[in-house]
Amino acid sequence: MPNTDNITRPFTLVSFGRSGTSLVHNILAAHPDVEGCGETQPLIFGTWEGTRRVGGVVRMDQSLPAGTAHETRCAKSVRAVFLSMFPDDGTKHWVHKPINVPFTINQQQRRFPKRFDAHAKDYWKVIGGAFPDGKVITVLRHPYDVALSATRYWENPIDRIWRSIVNMAQILSQDSAPVSLALRHHVLATDPTPEISRLLDHLGLDHHPACFEAAEKVYVSKPGSGRRPKSEMTDHTRRAFSHRAEWDQLDMSSFTDQDRQILINMWAKYGEPLNF
Amino acid sequence: MTLHTAWSVAAEWAKAWAPEVSCEVEMPNIANITAPISMIAHGRSGTSLFMNILRAHPDVVTVGETAPMLFGSFQAMERVRGTIRPDPEVGGREKHNERCGKAVRAMFLASFPDKGEPRWMQKPINAPYAMGLLKGVRQYRHKAAWYWNALNTTFPDSTNLTILRHPYDVVLSSSEYWGVPTKRAWDGVVNMARILNHPASDVRFAVSHARLVSEPDAEVSRILSYLDLTPHPGCFKATERVYVPKRQATRIPKTKMQDHVARAFSRKTDWSRMDMSKFRNRERDILVALWARFGETLTF
Numbered sequence: 001m002p003n004t005d006n007i008t009r010p011f012t013l014v015s016f017g018r019s020g021t022s023l024v025h026n027i028l029a030a031h032p033d034v035e036g037c038g039e040t041q042p043l044i045f046g047t048w049e050g051t052r053r054v055g056g057v058v059r060m061d062q063s064l065p066a067g068t069a070h071e072t073r074c075a076k077s078v079r080a081v082f083l084s085m086f087p088d089d090g091t092k093h094w095v096h097k098p099i100n101v102p103f104t105i106n107q108q109q110r111r112f113p114k115r116f117d118a119h120a121k122d123y124w125k126v127i128g129g130a131f132p133d134g135k136v137i138t139v140l141r142h143p144y145d146v147a148l149s150a151t152r153y154w155e156n157p158i159d160r161i162w163r164s165i166v167n168m169a170q171i172l173s174q175d176s177a178p179v180s181l182a183l184r185h186h187v188l189a190t191d192p193t194p195e196i197s198r199l200l201d202h203l204g205l206d207h208h209p210a211c212f213e214a215a216e217k218v219y220v221s222k223p224g225s226g227r228r229p230k231s232e233m234t235d236h237t238r239r240a241f242s243h244r245a246e247w248d249q250l251d252m253s254s255f256t257d258q259d260r261q262i263l264i265n266m267w268a269k270y271g272e273p274l275n276f
Numbered sequence: 277m278t279l280h281t282a283w284s285v286a287a288e289w290a291k292a293w294a295p296e297v298s299c300e301v302e303m304p305n306i307a308n309i310t311a312p313i314s315m316i317a318h319g320r321s322g323t324s325l326f327m328n329i330l331r332a333h334p335d336v337v338t339v340g341e342t343a344p345m346l347f348g349s350f351q352a353m354e355r356v357r358g359t360i361r362p363d364p365e366v367g368g369r370e371k372h373n374e375r376c377g378k379a380v381r382a383m384f385l386a387s388f389p390d391k392g393e394p395r396w397m398q399k400p401i402n403a404p405y406a407m408g409l410l411k412g413v414r415q416y417r418h419k420a421a422w423y424w425n426a427l428n429t430t431f432p433d434s435t436n437l438t439i440l441r442h443p444y445d446v447v448l449s450s451s452e453y454w455g456v457p458t459k460r461a462w463d464g465v466v467n468m469a470r471i472l473n474h475p476a477s478d479v480r481f482a483v484s485h486a487r488l489v490s491e492p493d494a495e496v497s498r499i500l501s502y503l504d505l506t507p508h509p510g511c512f513k514a515t516e517r518v519y520v521p522k523r524q525a526t527r528i529p530k531t532k533m534q535d536h537v538a539r540a541f542s543r544k545t546d547w548s549r550m551d552m553s554k555f556r557n558r559e560r561d562i563l564v565a566l567w568a569r570f571g572e573t574l575t576f
Contacts, residue, residue: 035361037361038359038361040360042355046349046352046355050347050348053345054341054345058388059339059388061387061389077386081383085363087365
């Protein structure tokens, strides 16, 4: 779990929800050297924002050198919250998944809709500030599958889902994004062993059997469903967890060609082709 | 246990619990973190004057305007209920409220690692921005209930008090200071009164801004007595200055502000220039009720 030695260097999984993030999180959390902390996005960004807003109106932090940027203090707040929220149990590494576009950025976007690029830069400033020594990874799943799954899971309007998927792609597309590995959901679904090996090698973890066994379950296939053995979900397995047969049912009226290009470019940045 | 020993023990606890904090005795510290003095009011009511009176006391450290930190972070933590790993020390989903309070306290301990004073004071002024983000909560009384839950869960032993200044003066000053329309400032003042009037509010003491101006020594004595603080001369001397009369202007000796002093810091002569067309009488009633709660009379 986070402790003073490893608080600055988590494994951070950044992606849009319904992309296979629970699967990746559970693969890593199955490793005896890794603890999984869960979905931490509001914790990071809400704490940062709460501290950011008191810049100049609260007492100086006298443990920091004079002239230290207030962002340093925001980062320190975030780490203090994590250390409190997840008491140390001696585990060497920890993983968390701050998935989806942070609510703080969504607020900013509502106020300044044309400035998303600046908000996306802020995203990495926060992640990098709070956890400067961490490793950041992502997982790529076809956006149409993500949209279908997200619509059913969260029951949000489709235009909102599209916006969130595209905004997450804009965040991942930033030059400043320190994402060092992109996992492929369709490979995790069809041939998980080499993809898990790639993940463990990247993170410097040994190939513990529990990580591979973790891929034999399906996580949160719908709200409240928890972990189910793949063997009980033959329909999902047969179609490799793709919703391709239903793609034509998607309302794409608010999903523009420009949006498609943003997603194609983001996948290309991580060396993956994306076809619509 | 001597005070020194108690602080040493507290430092050890702090080292174990919030290890990033430099571990001499921090202030706030693990022993007093749950028990701040909290000034709950709308800004431009004299809260800086109150804070500086306490800042002058050797037993008190003041940490400033903490509302976004306290409420914004509490809400951020509420949002991860059920989606993060349970805390073995506190519990899981069913104990999440306590977990939020614990995390906010840890953040305060990390943010204010000062040392020495046995008491600490904060002023989480104004209705926090986080109240506007509460999902599915529309009625203000429910938002106010959330406010008190966040405050009382985080600082269960806090001594909460407020300061009363005529709302029209507060609106005029707020409007000028923050550059907002008078209606928006008025709404903020009324909402703060709604929070203070809420059944969950345990505010039992109100400082009078008018008396701090007209008879400061008596009012300062009353404050210090309520807070069980010795009547230190520095606290009385603190009223000889004016704090933040406008942006970038701080700690100006009253002697240099004869005009303000002559009108007892009231703007009564400007009231008639204020657009009150959207101020409602039922909102005035909320403010009258707030003042009555503390035995004060408010007339418009």
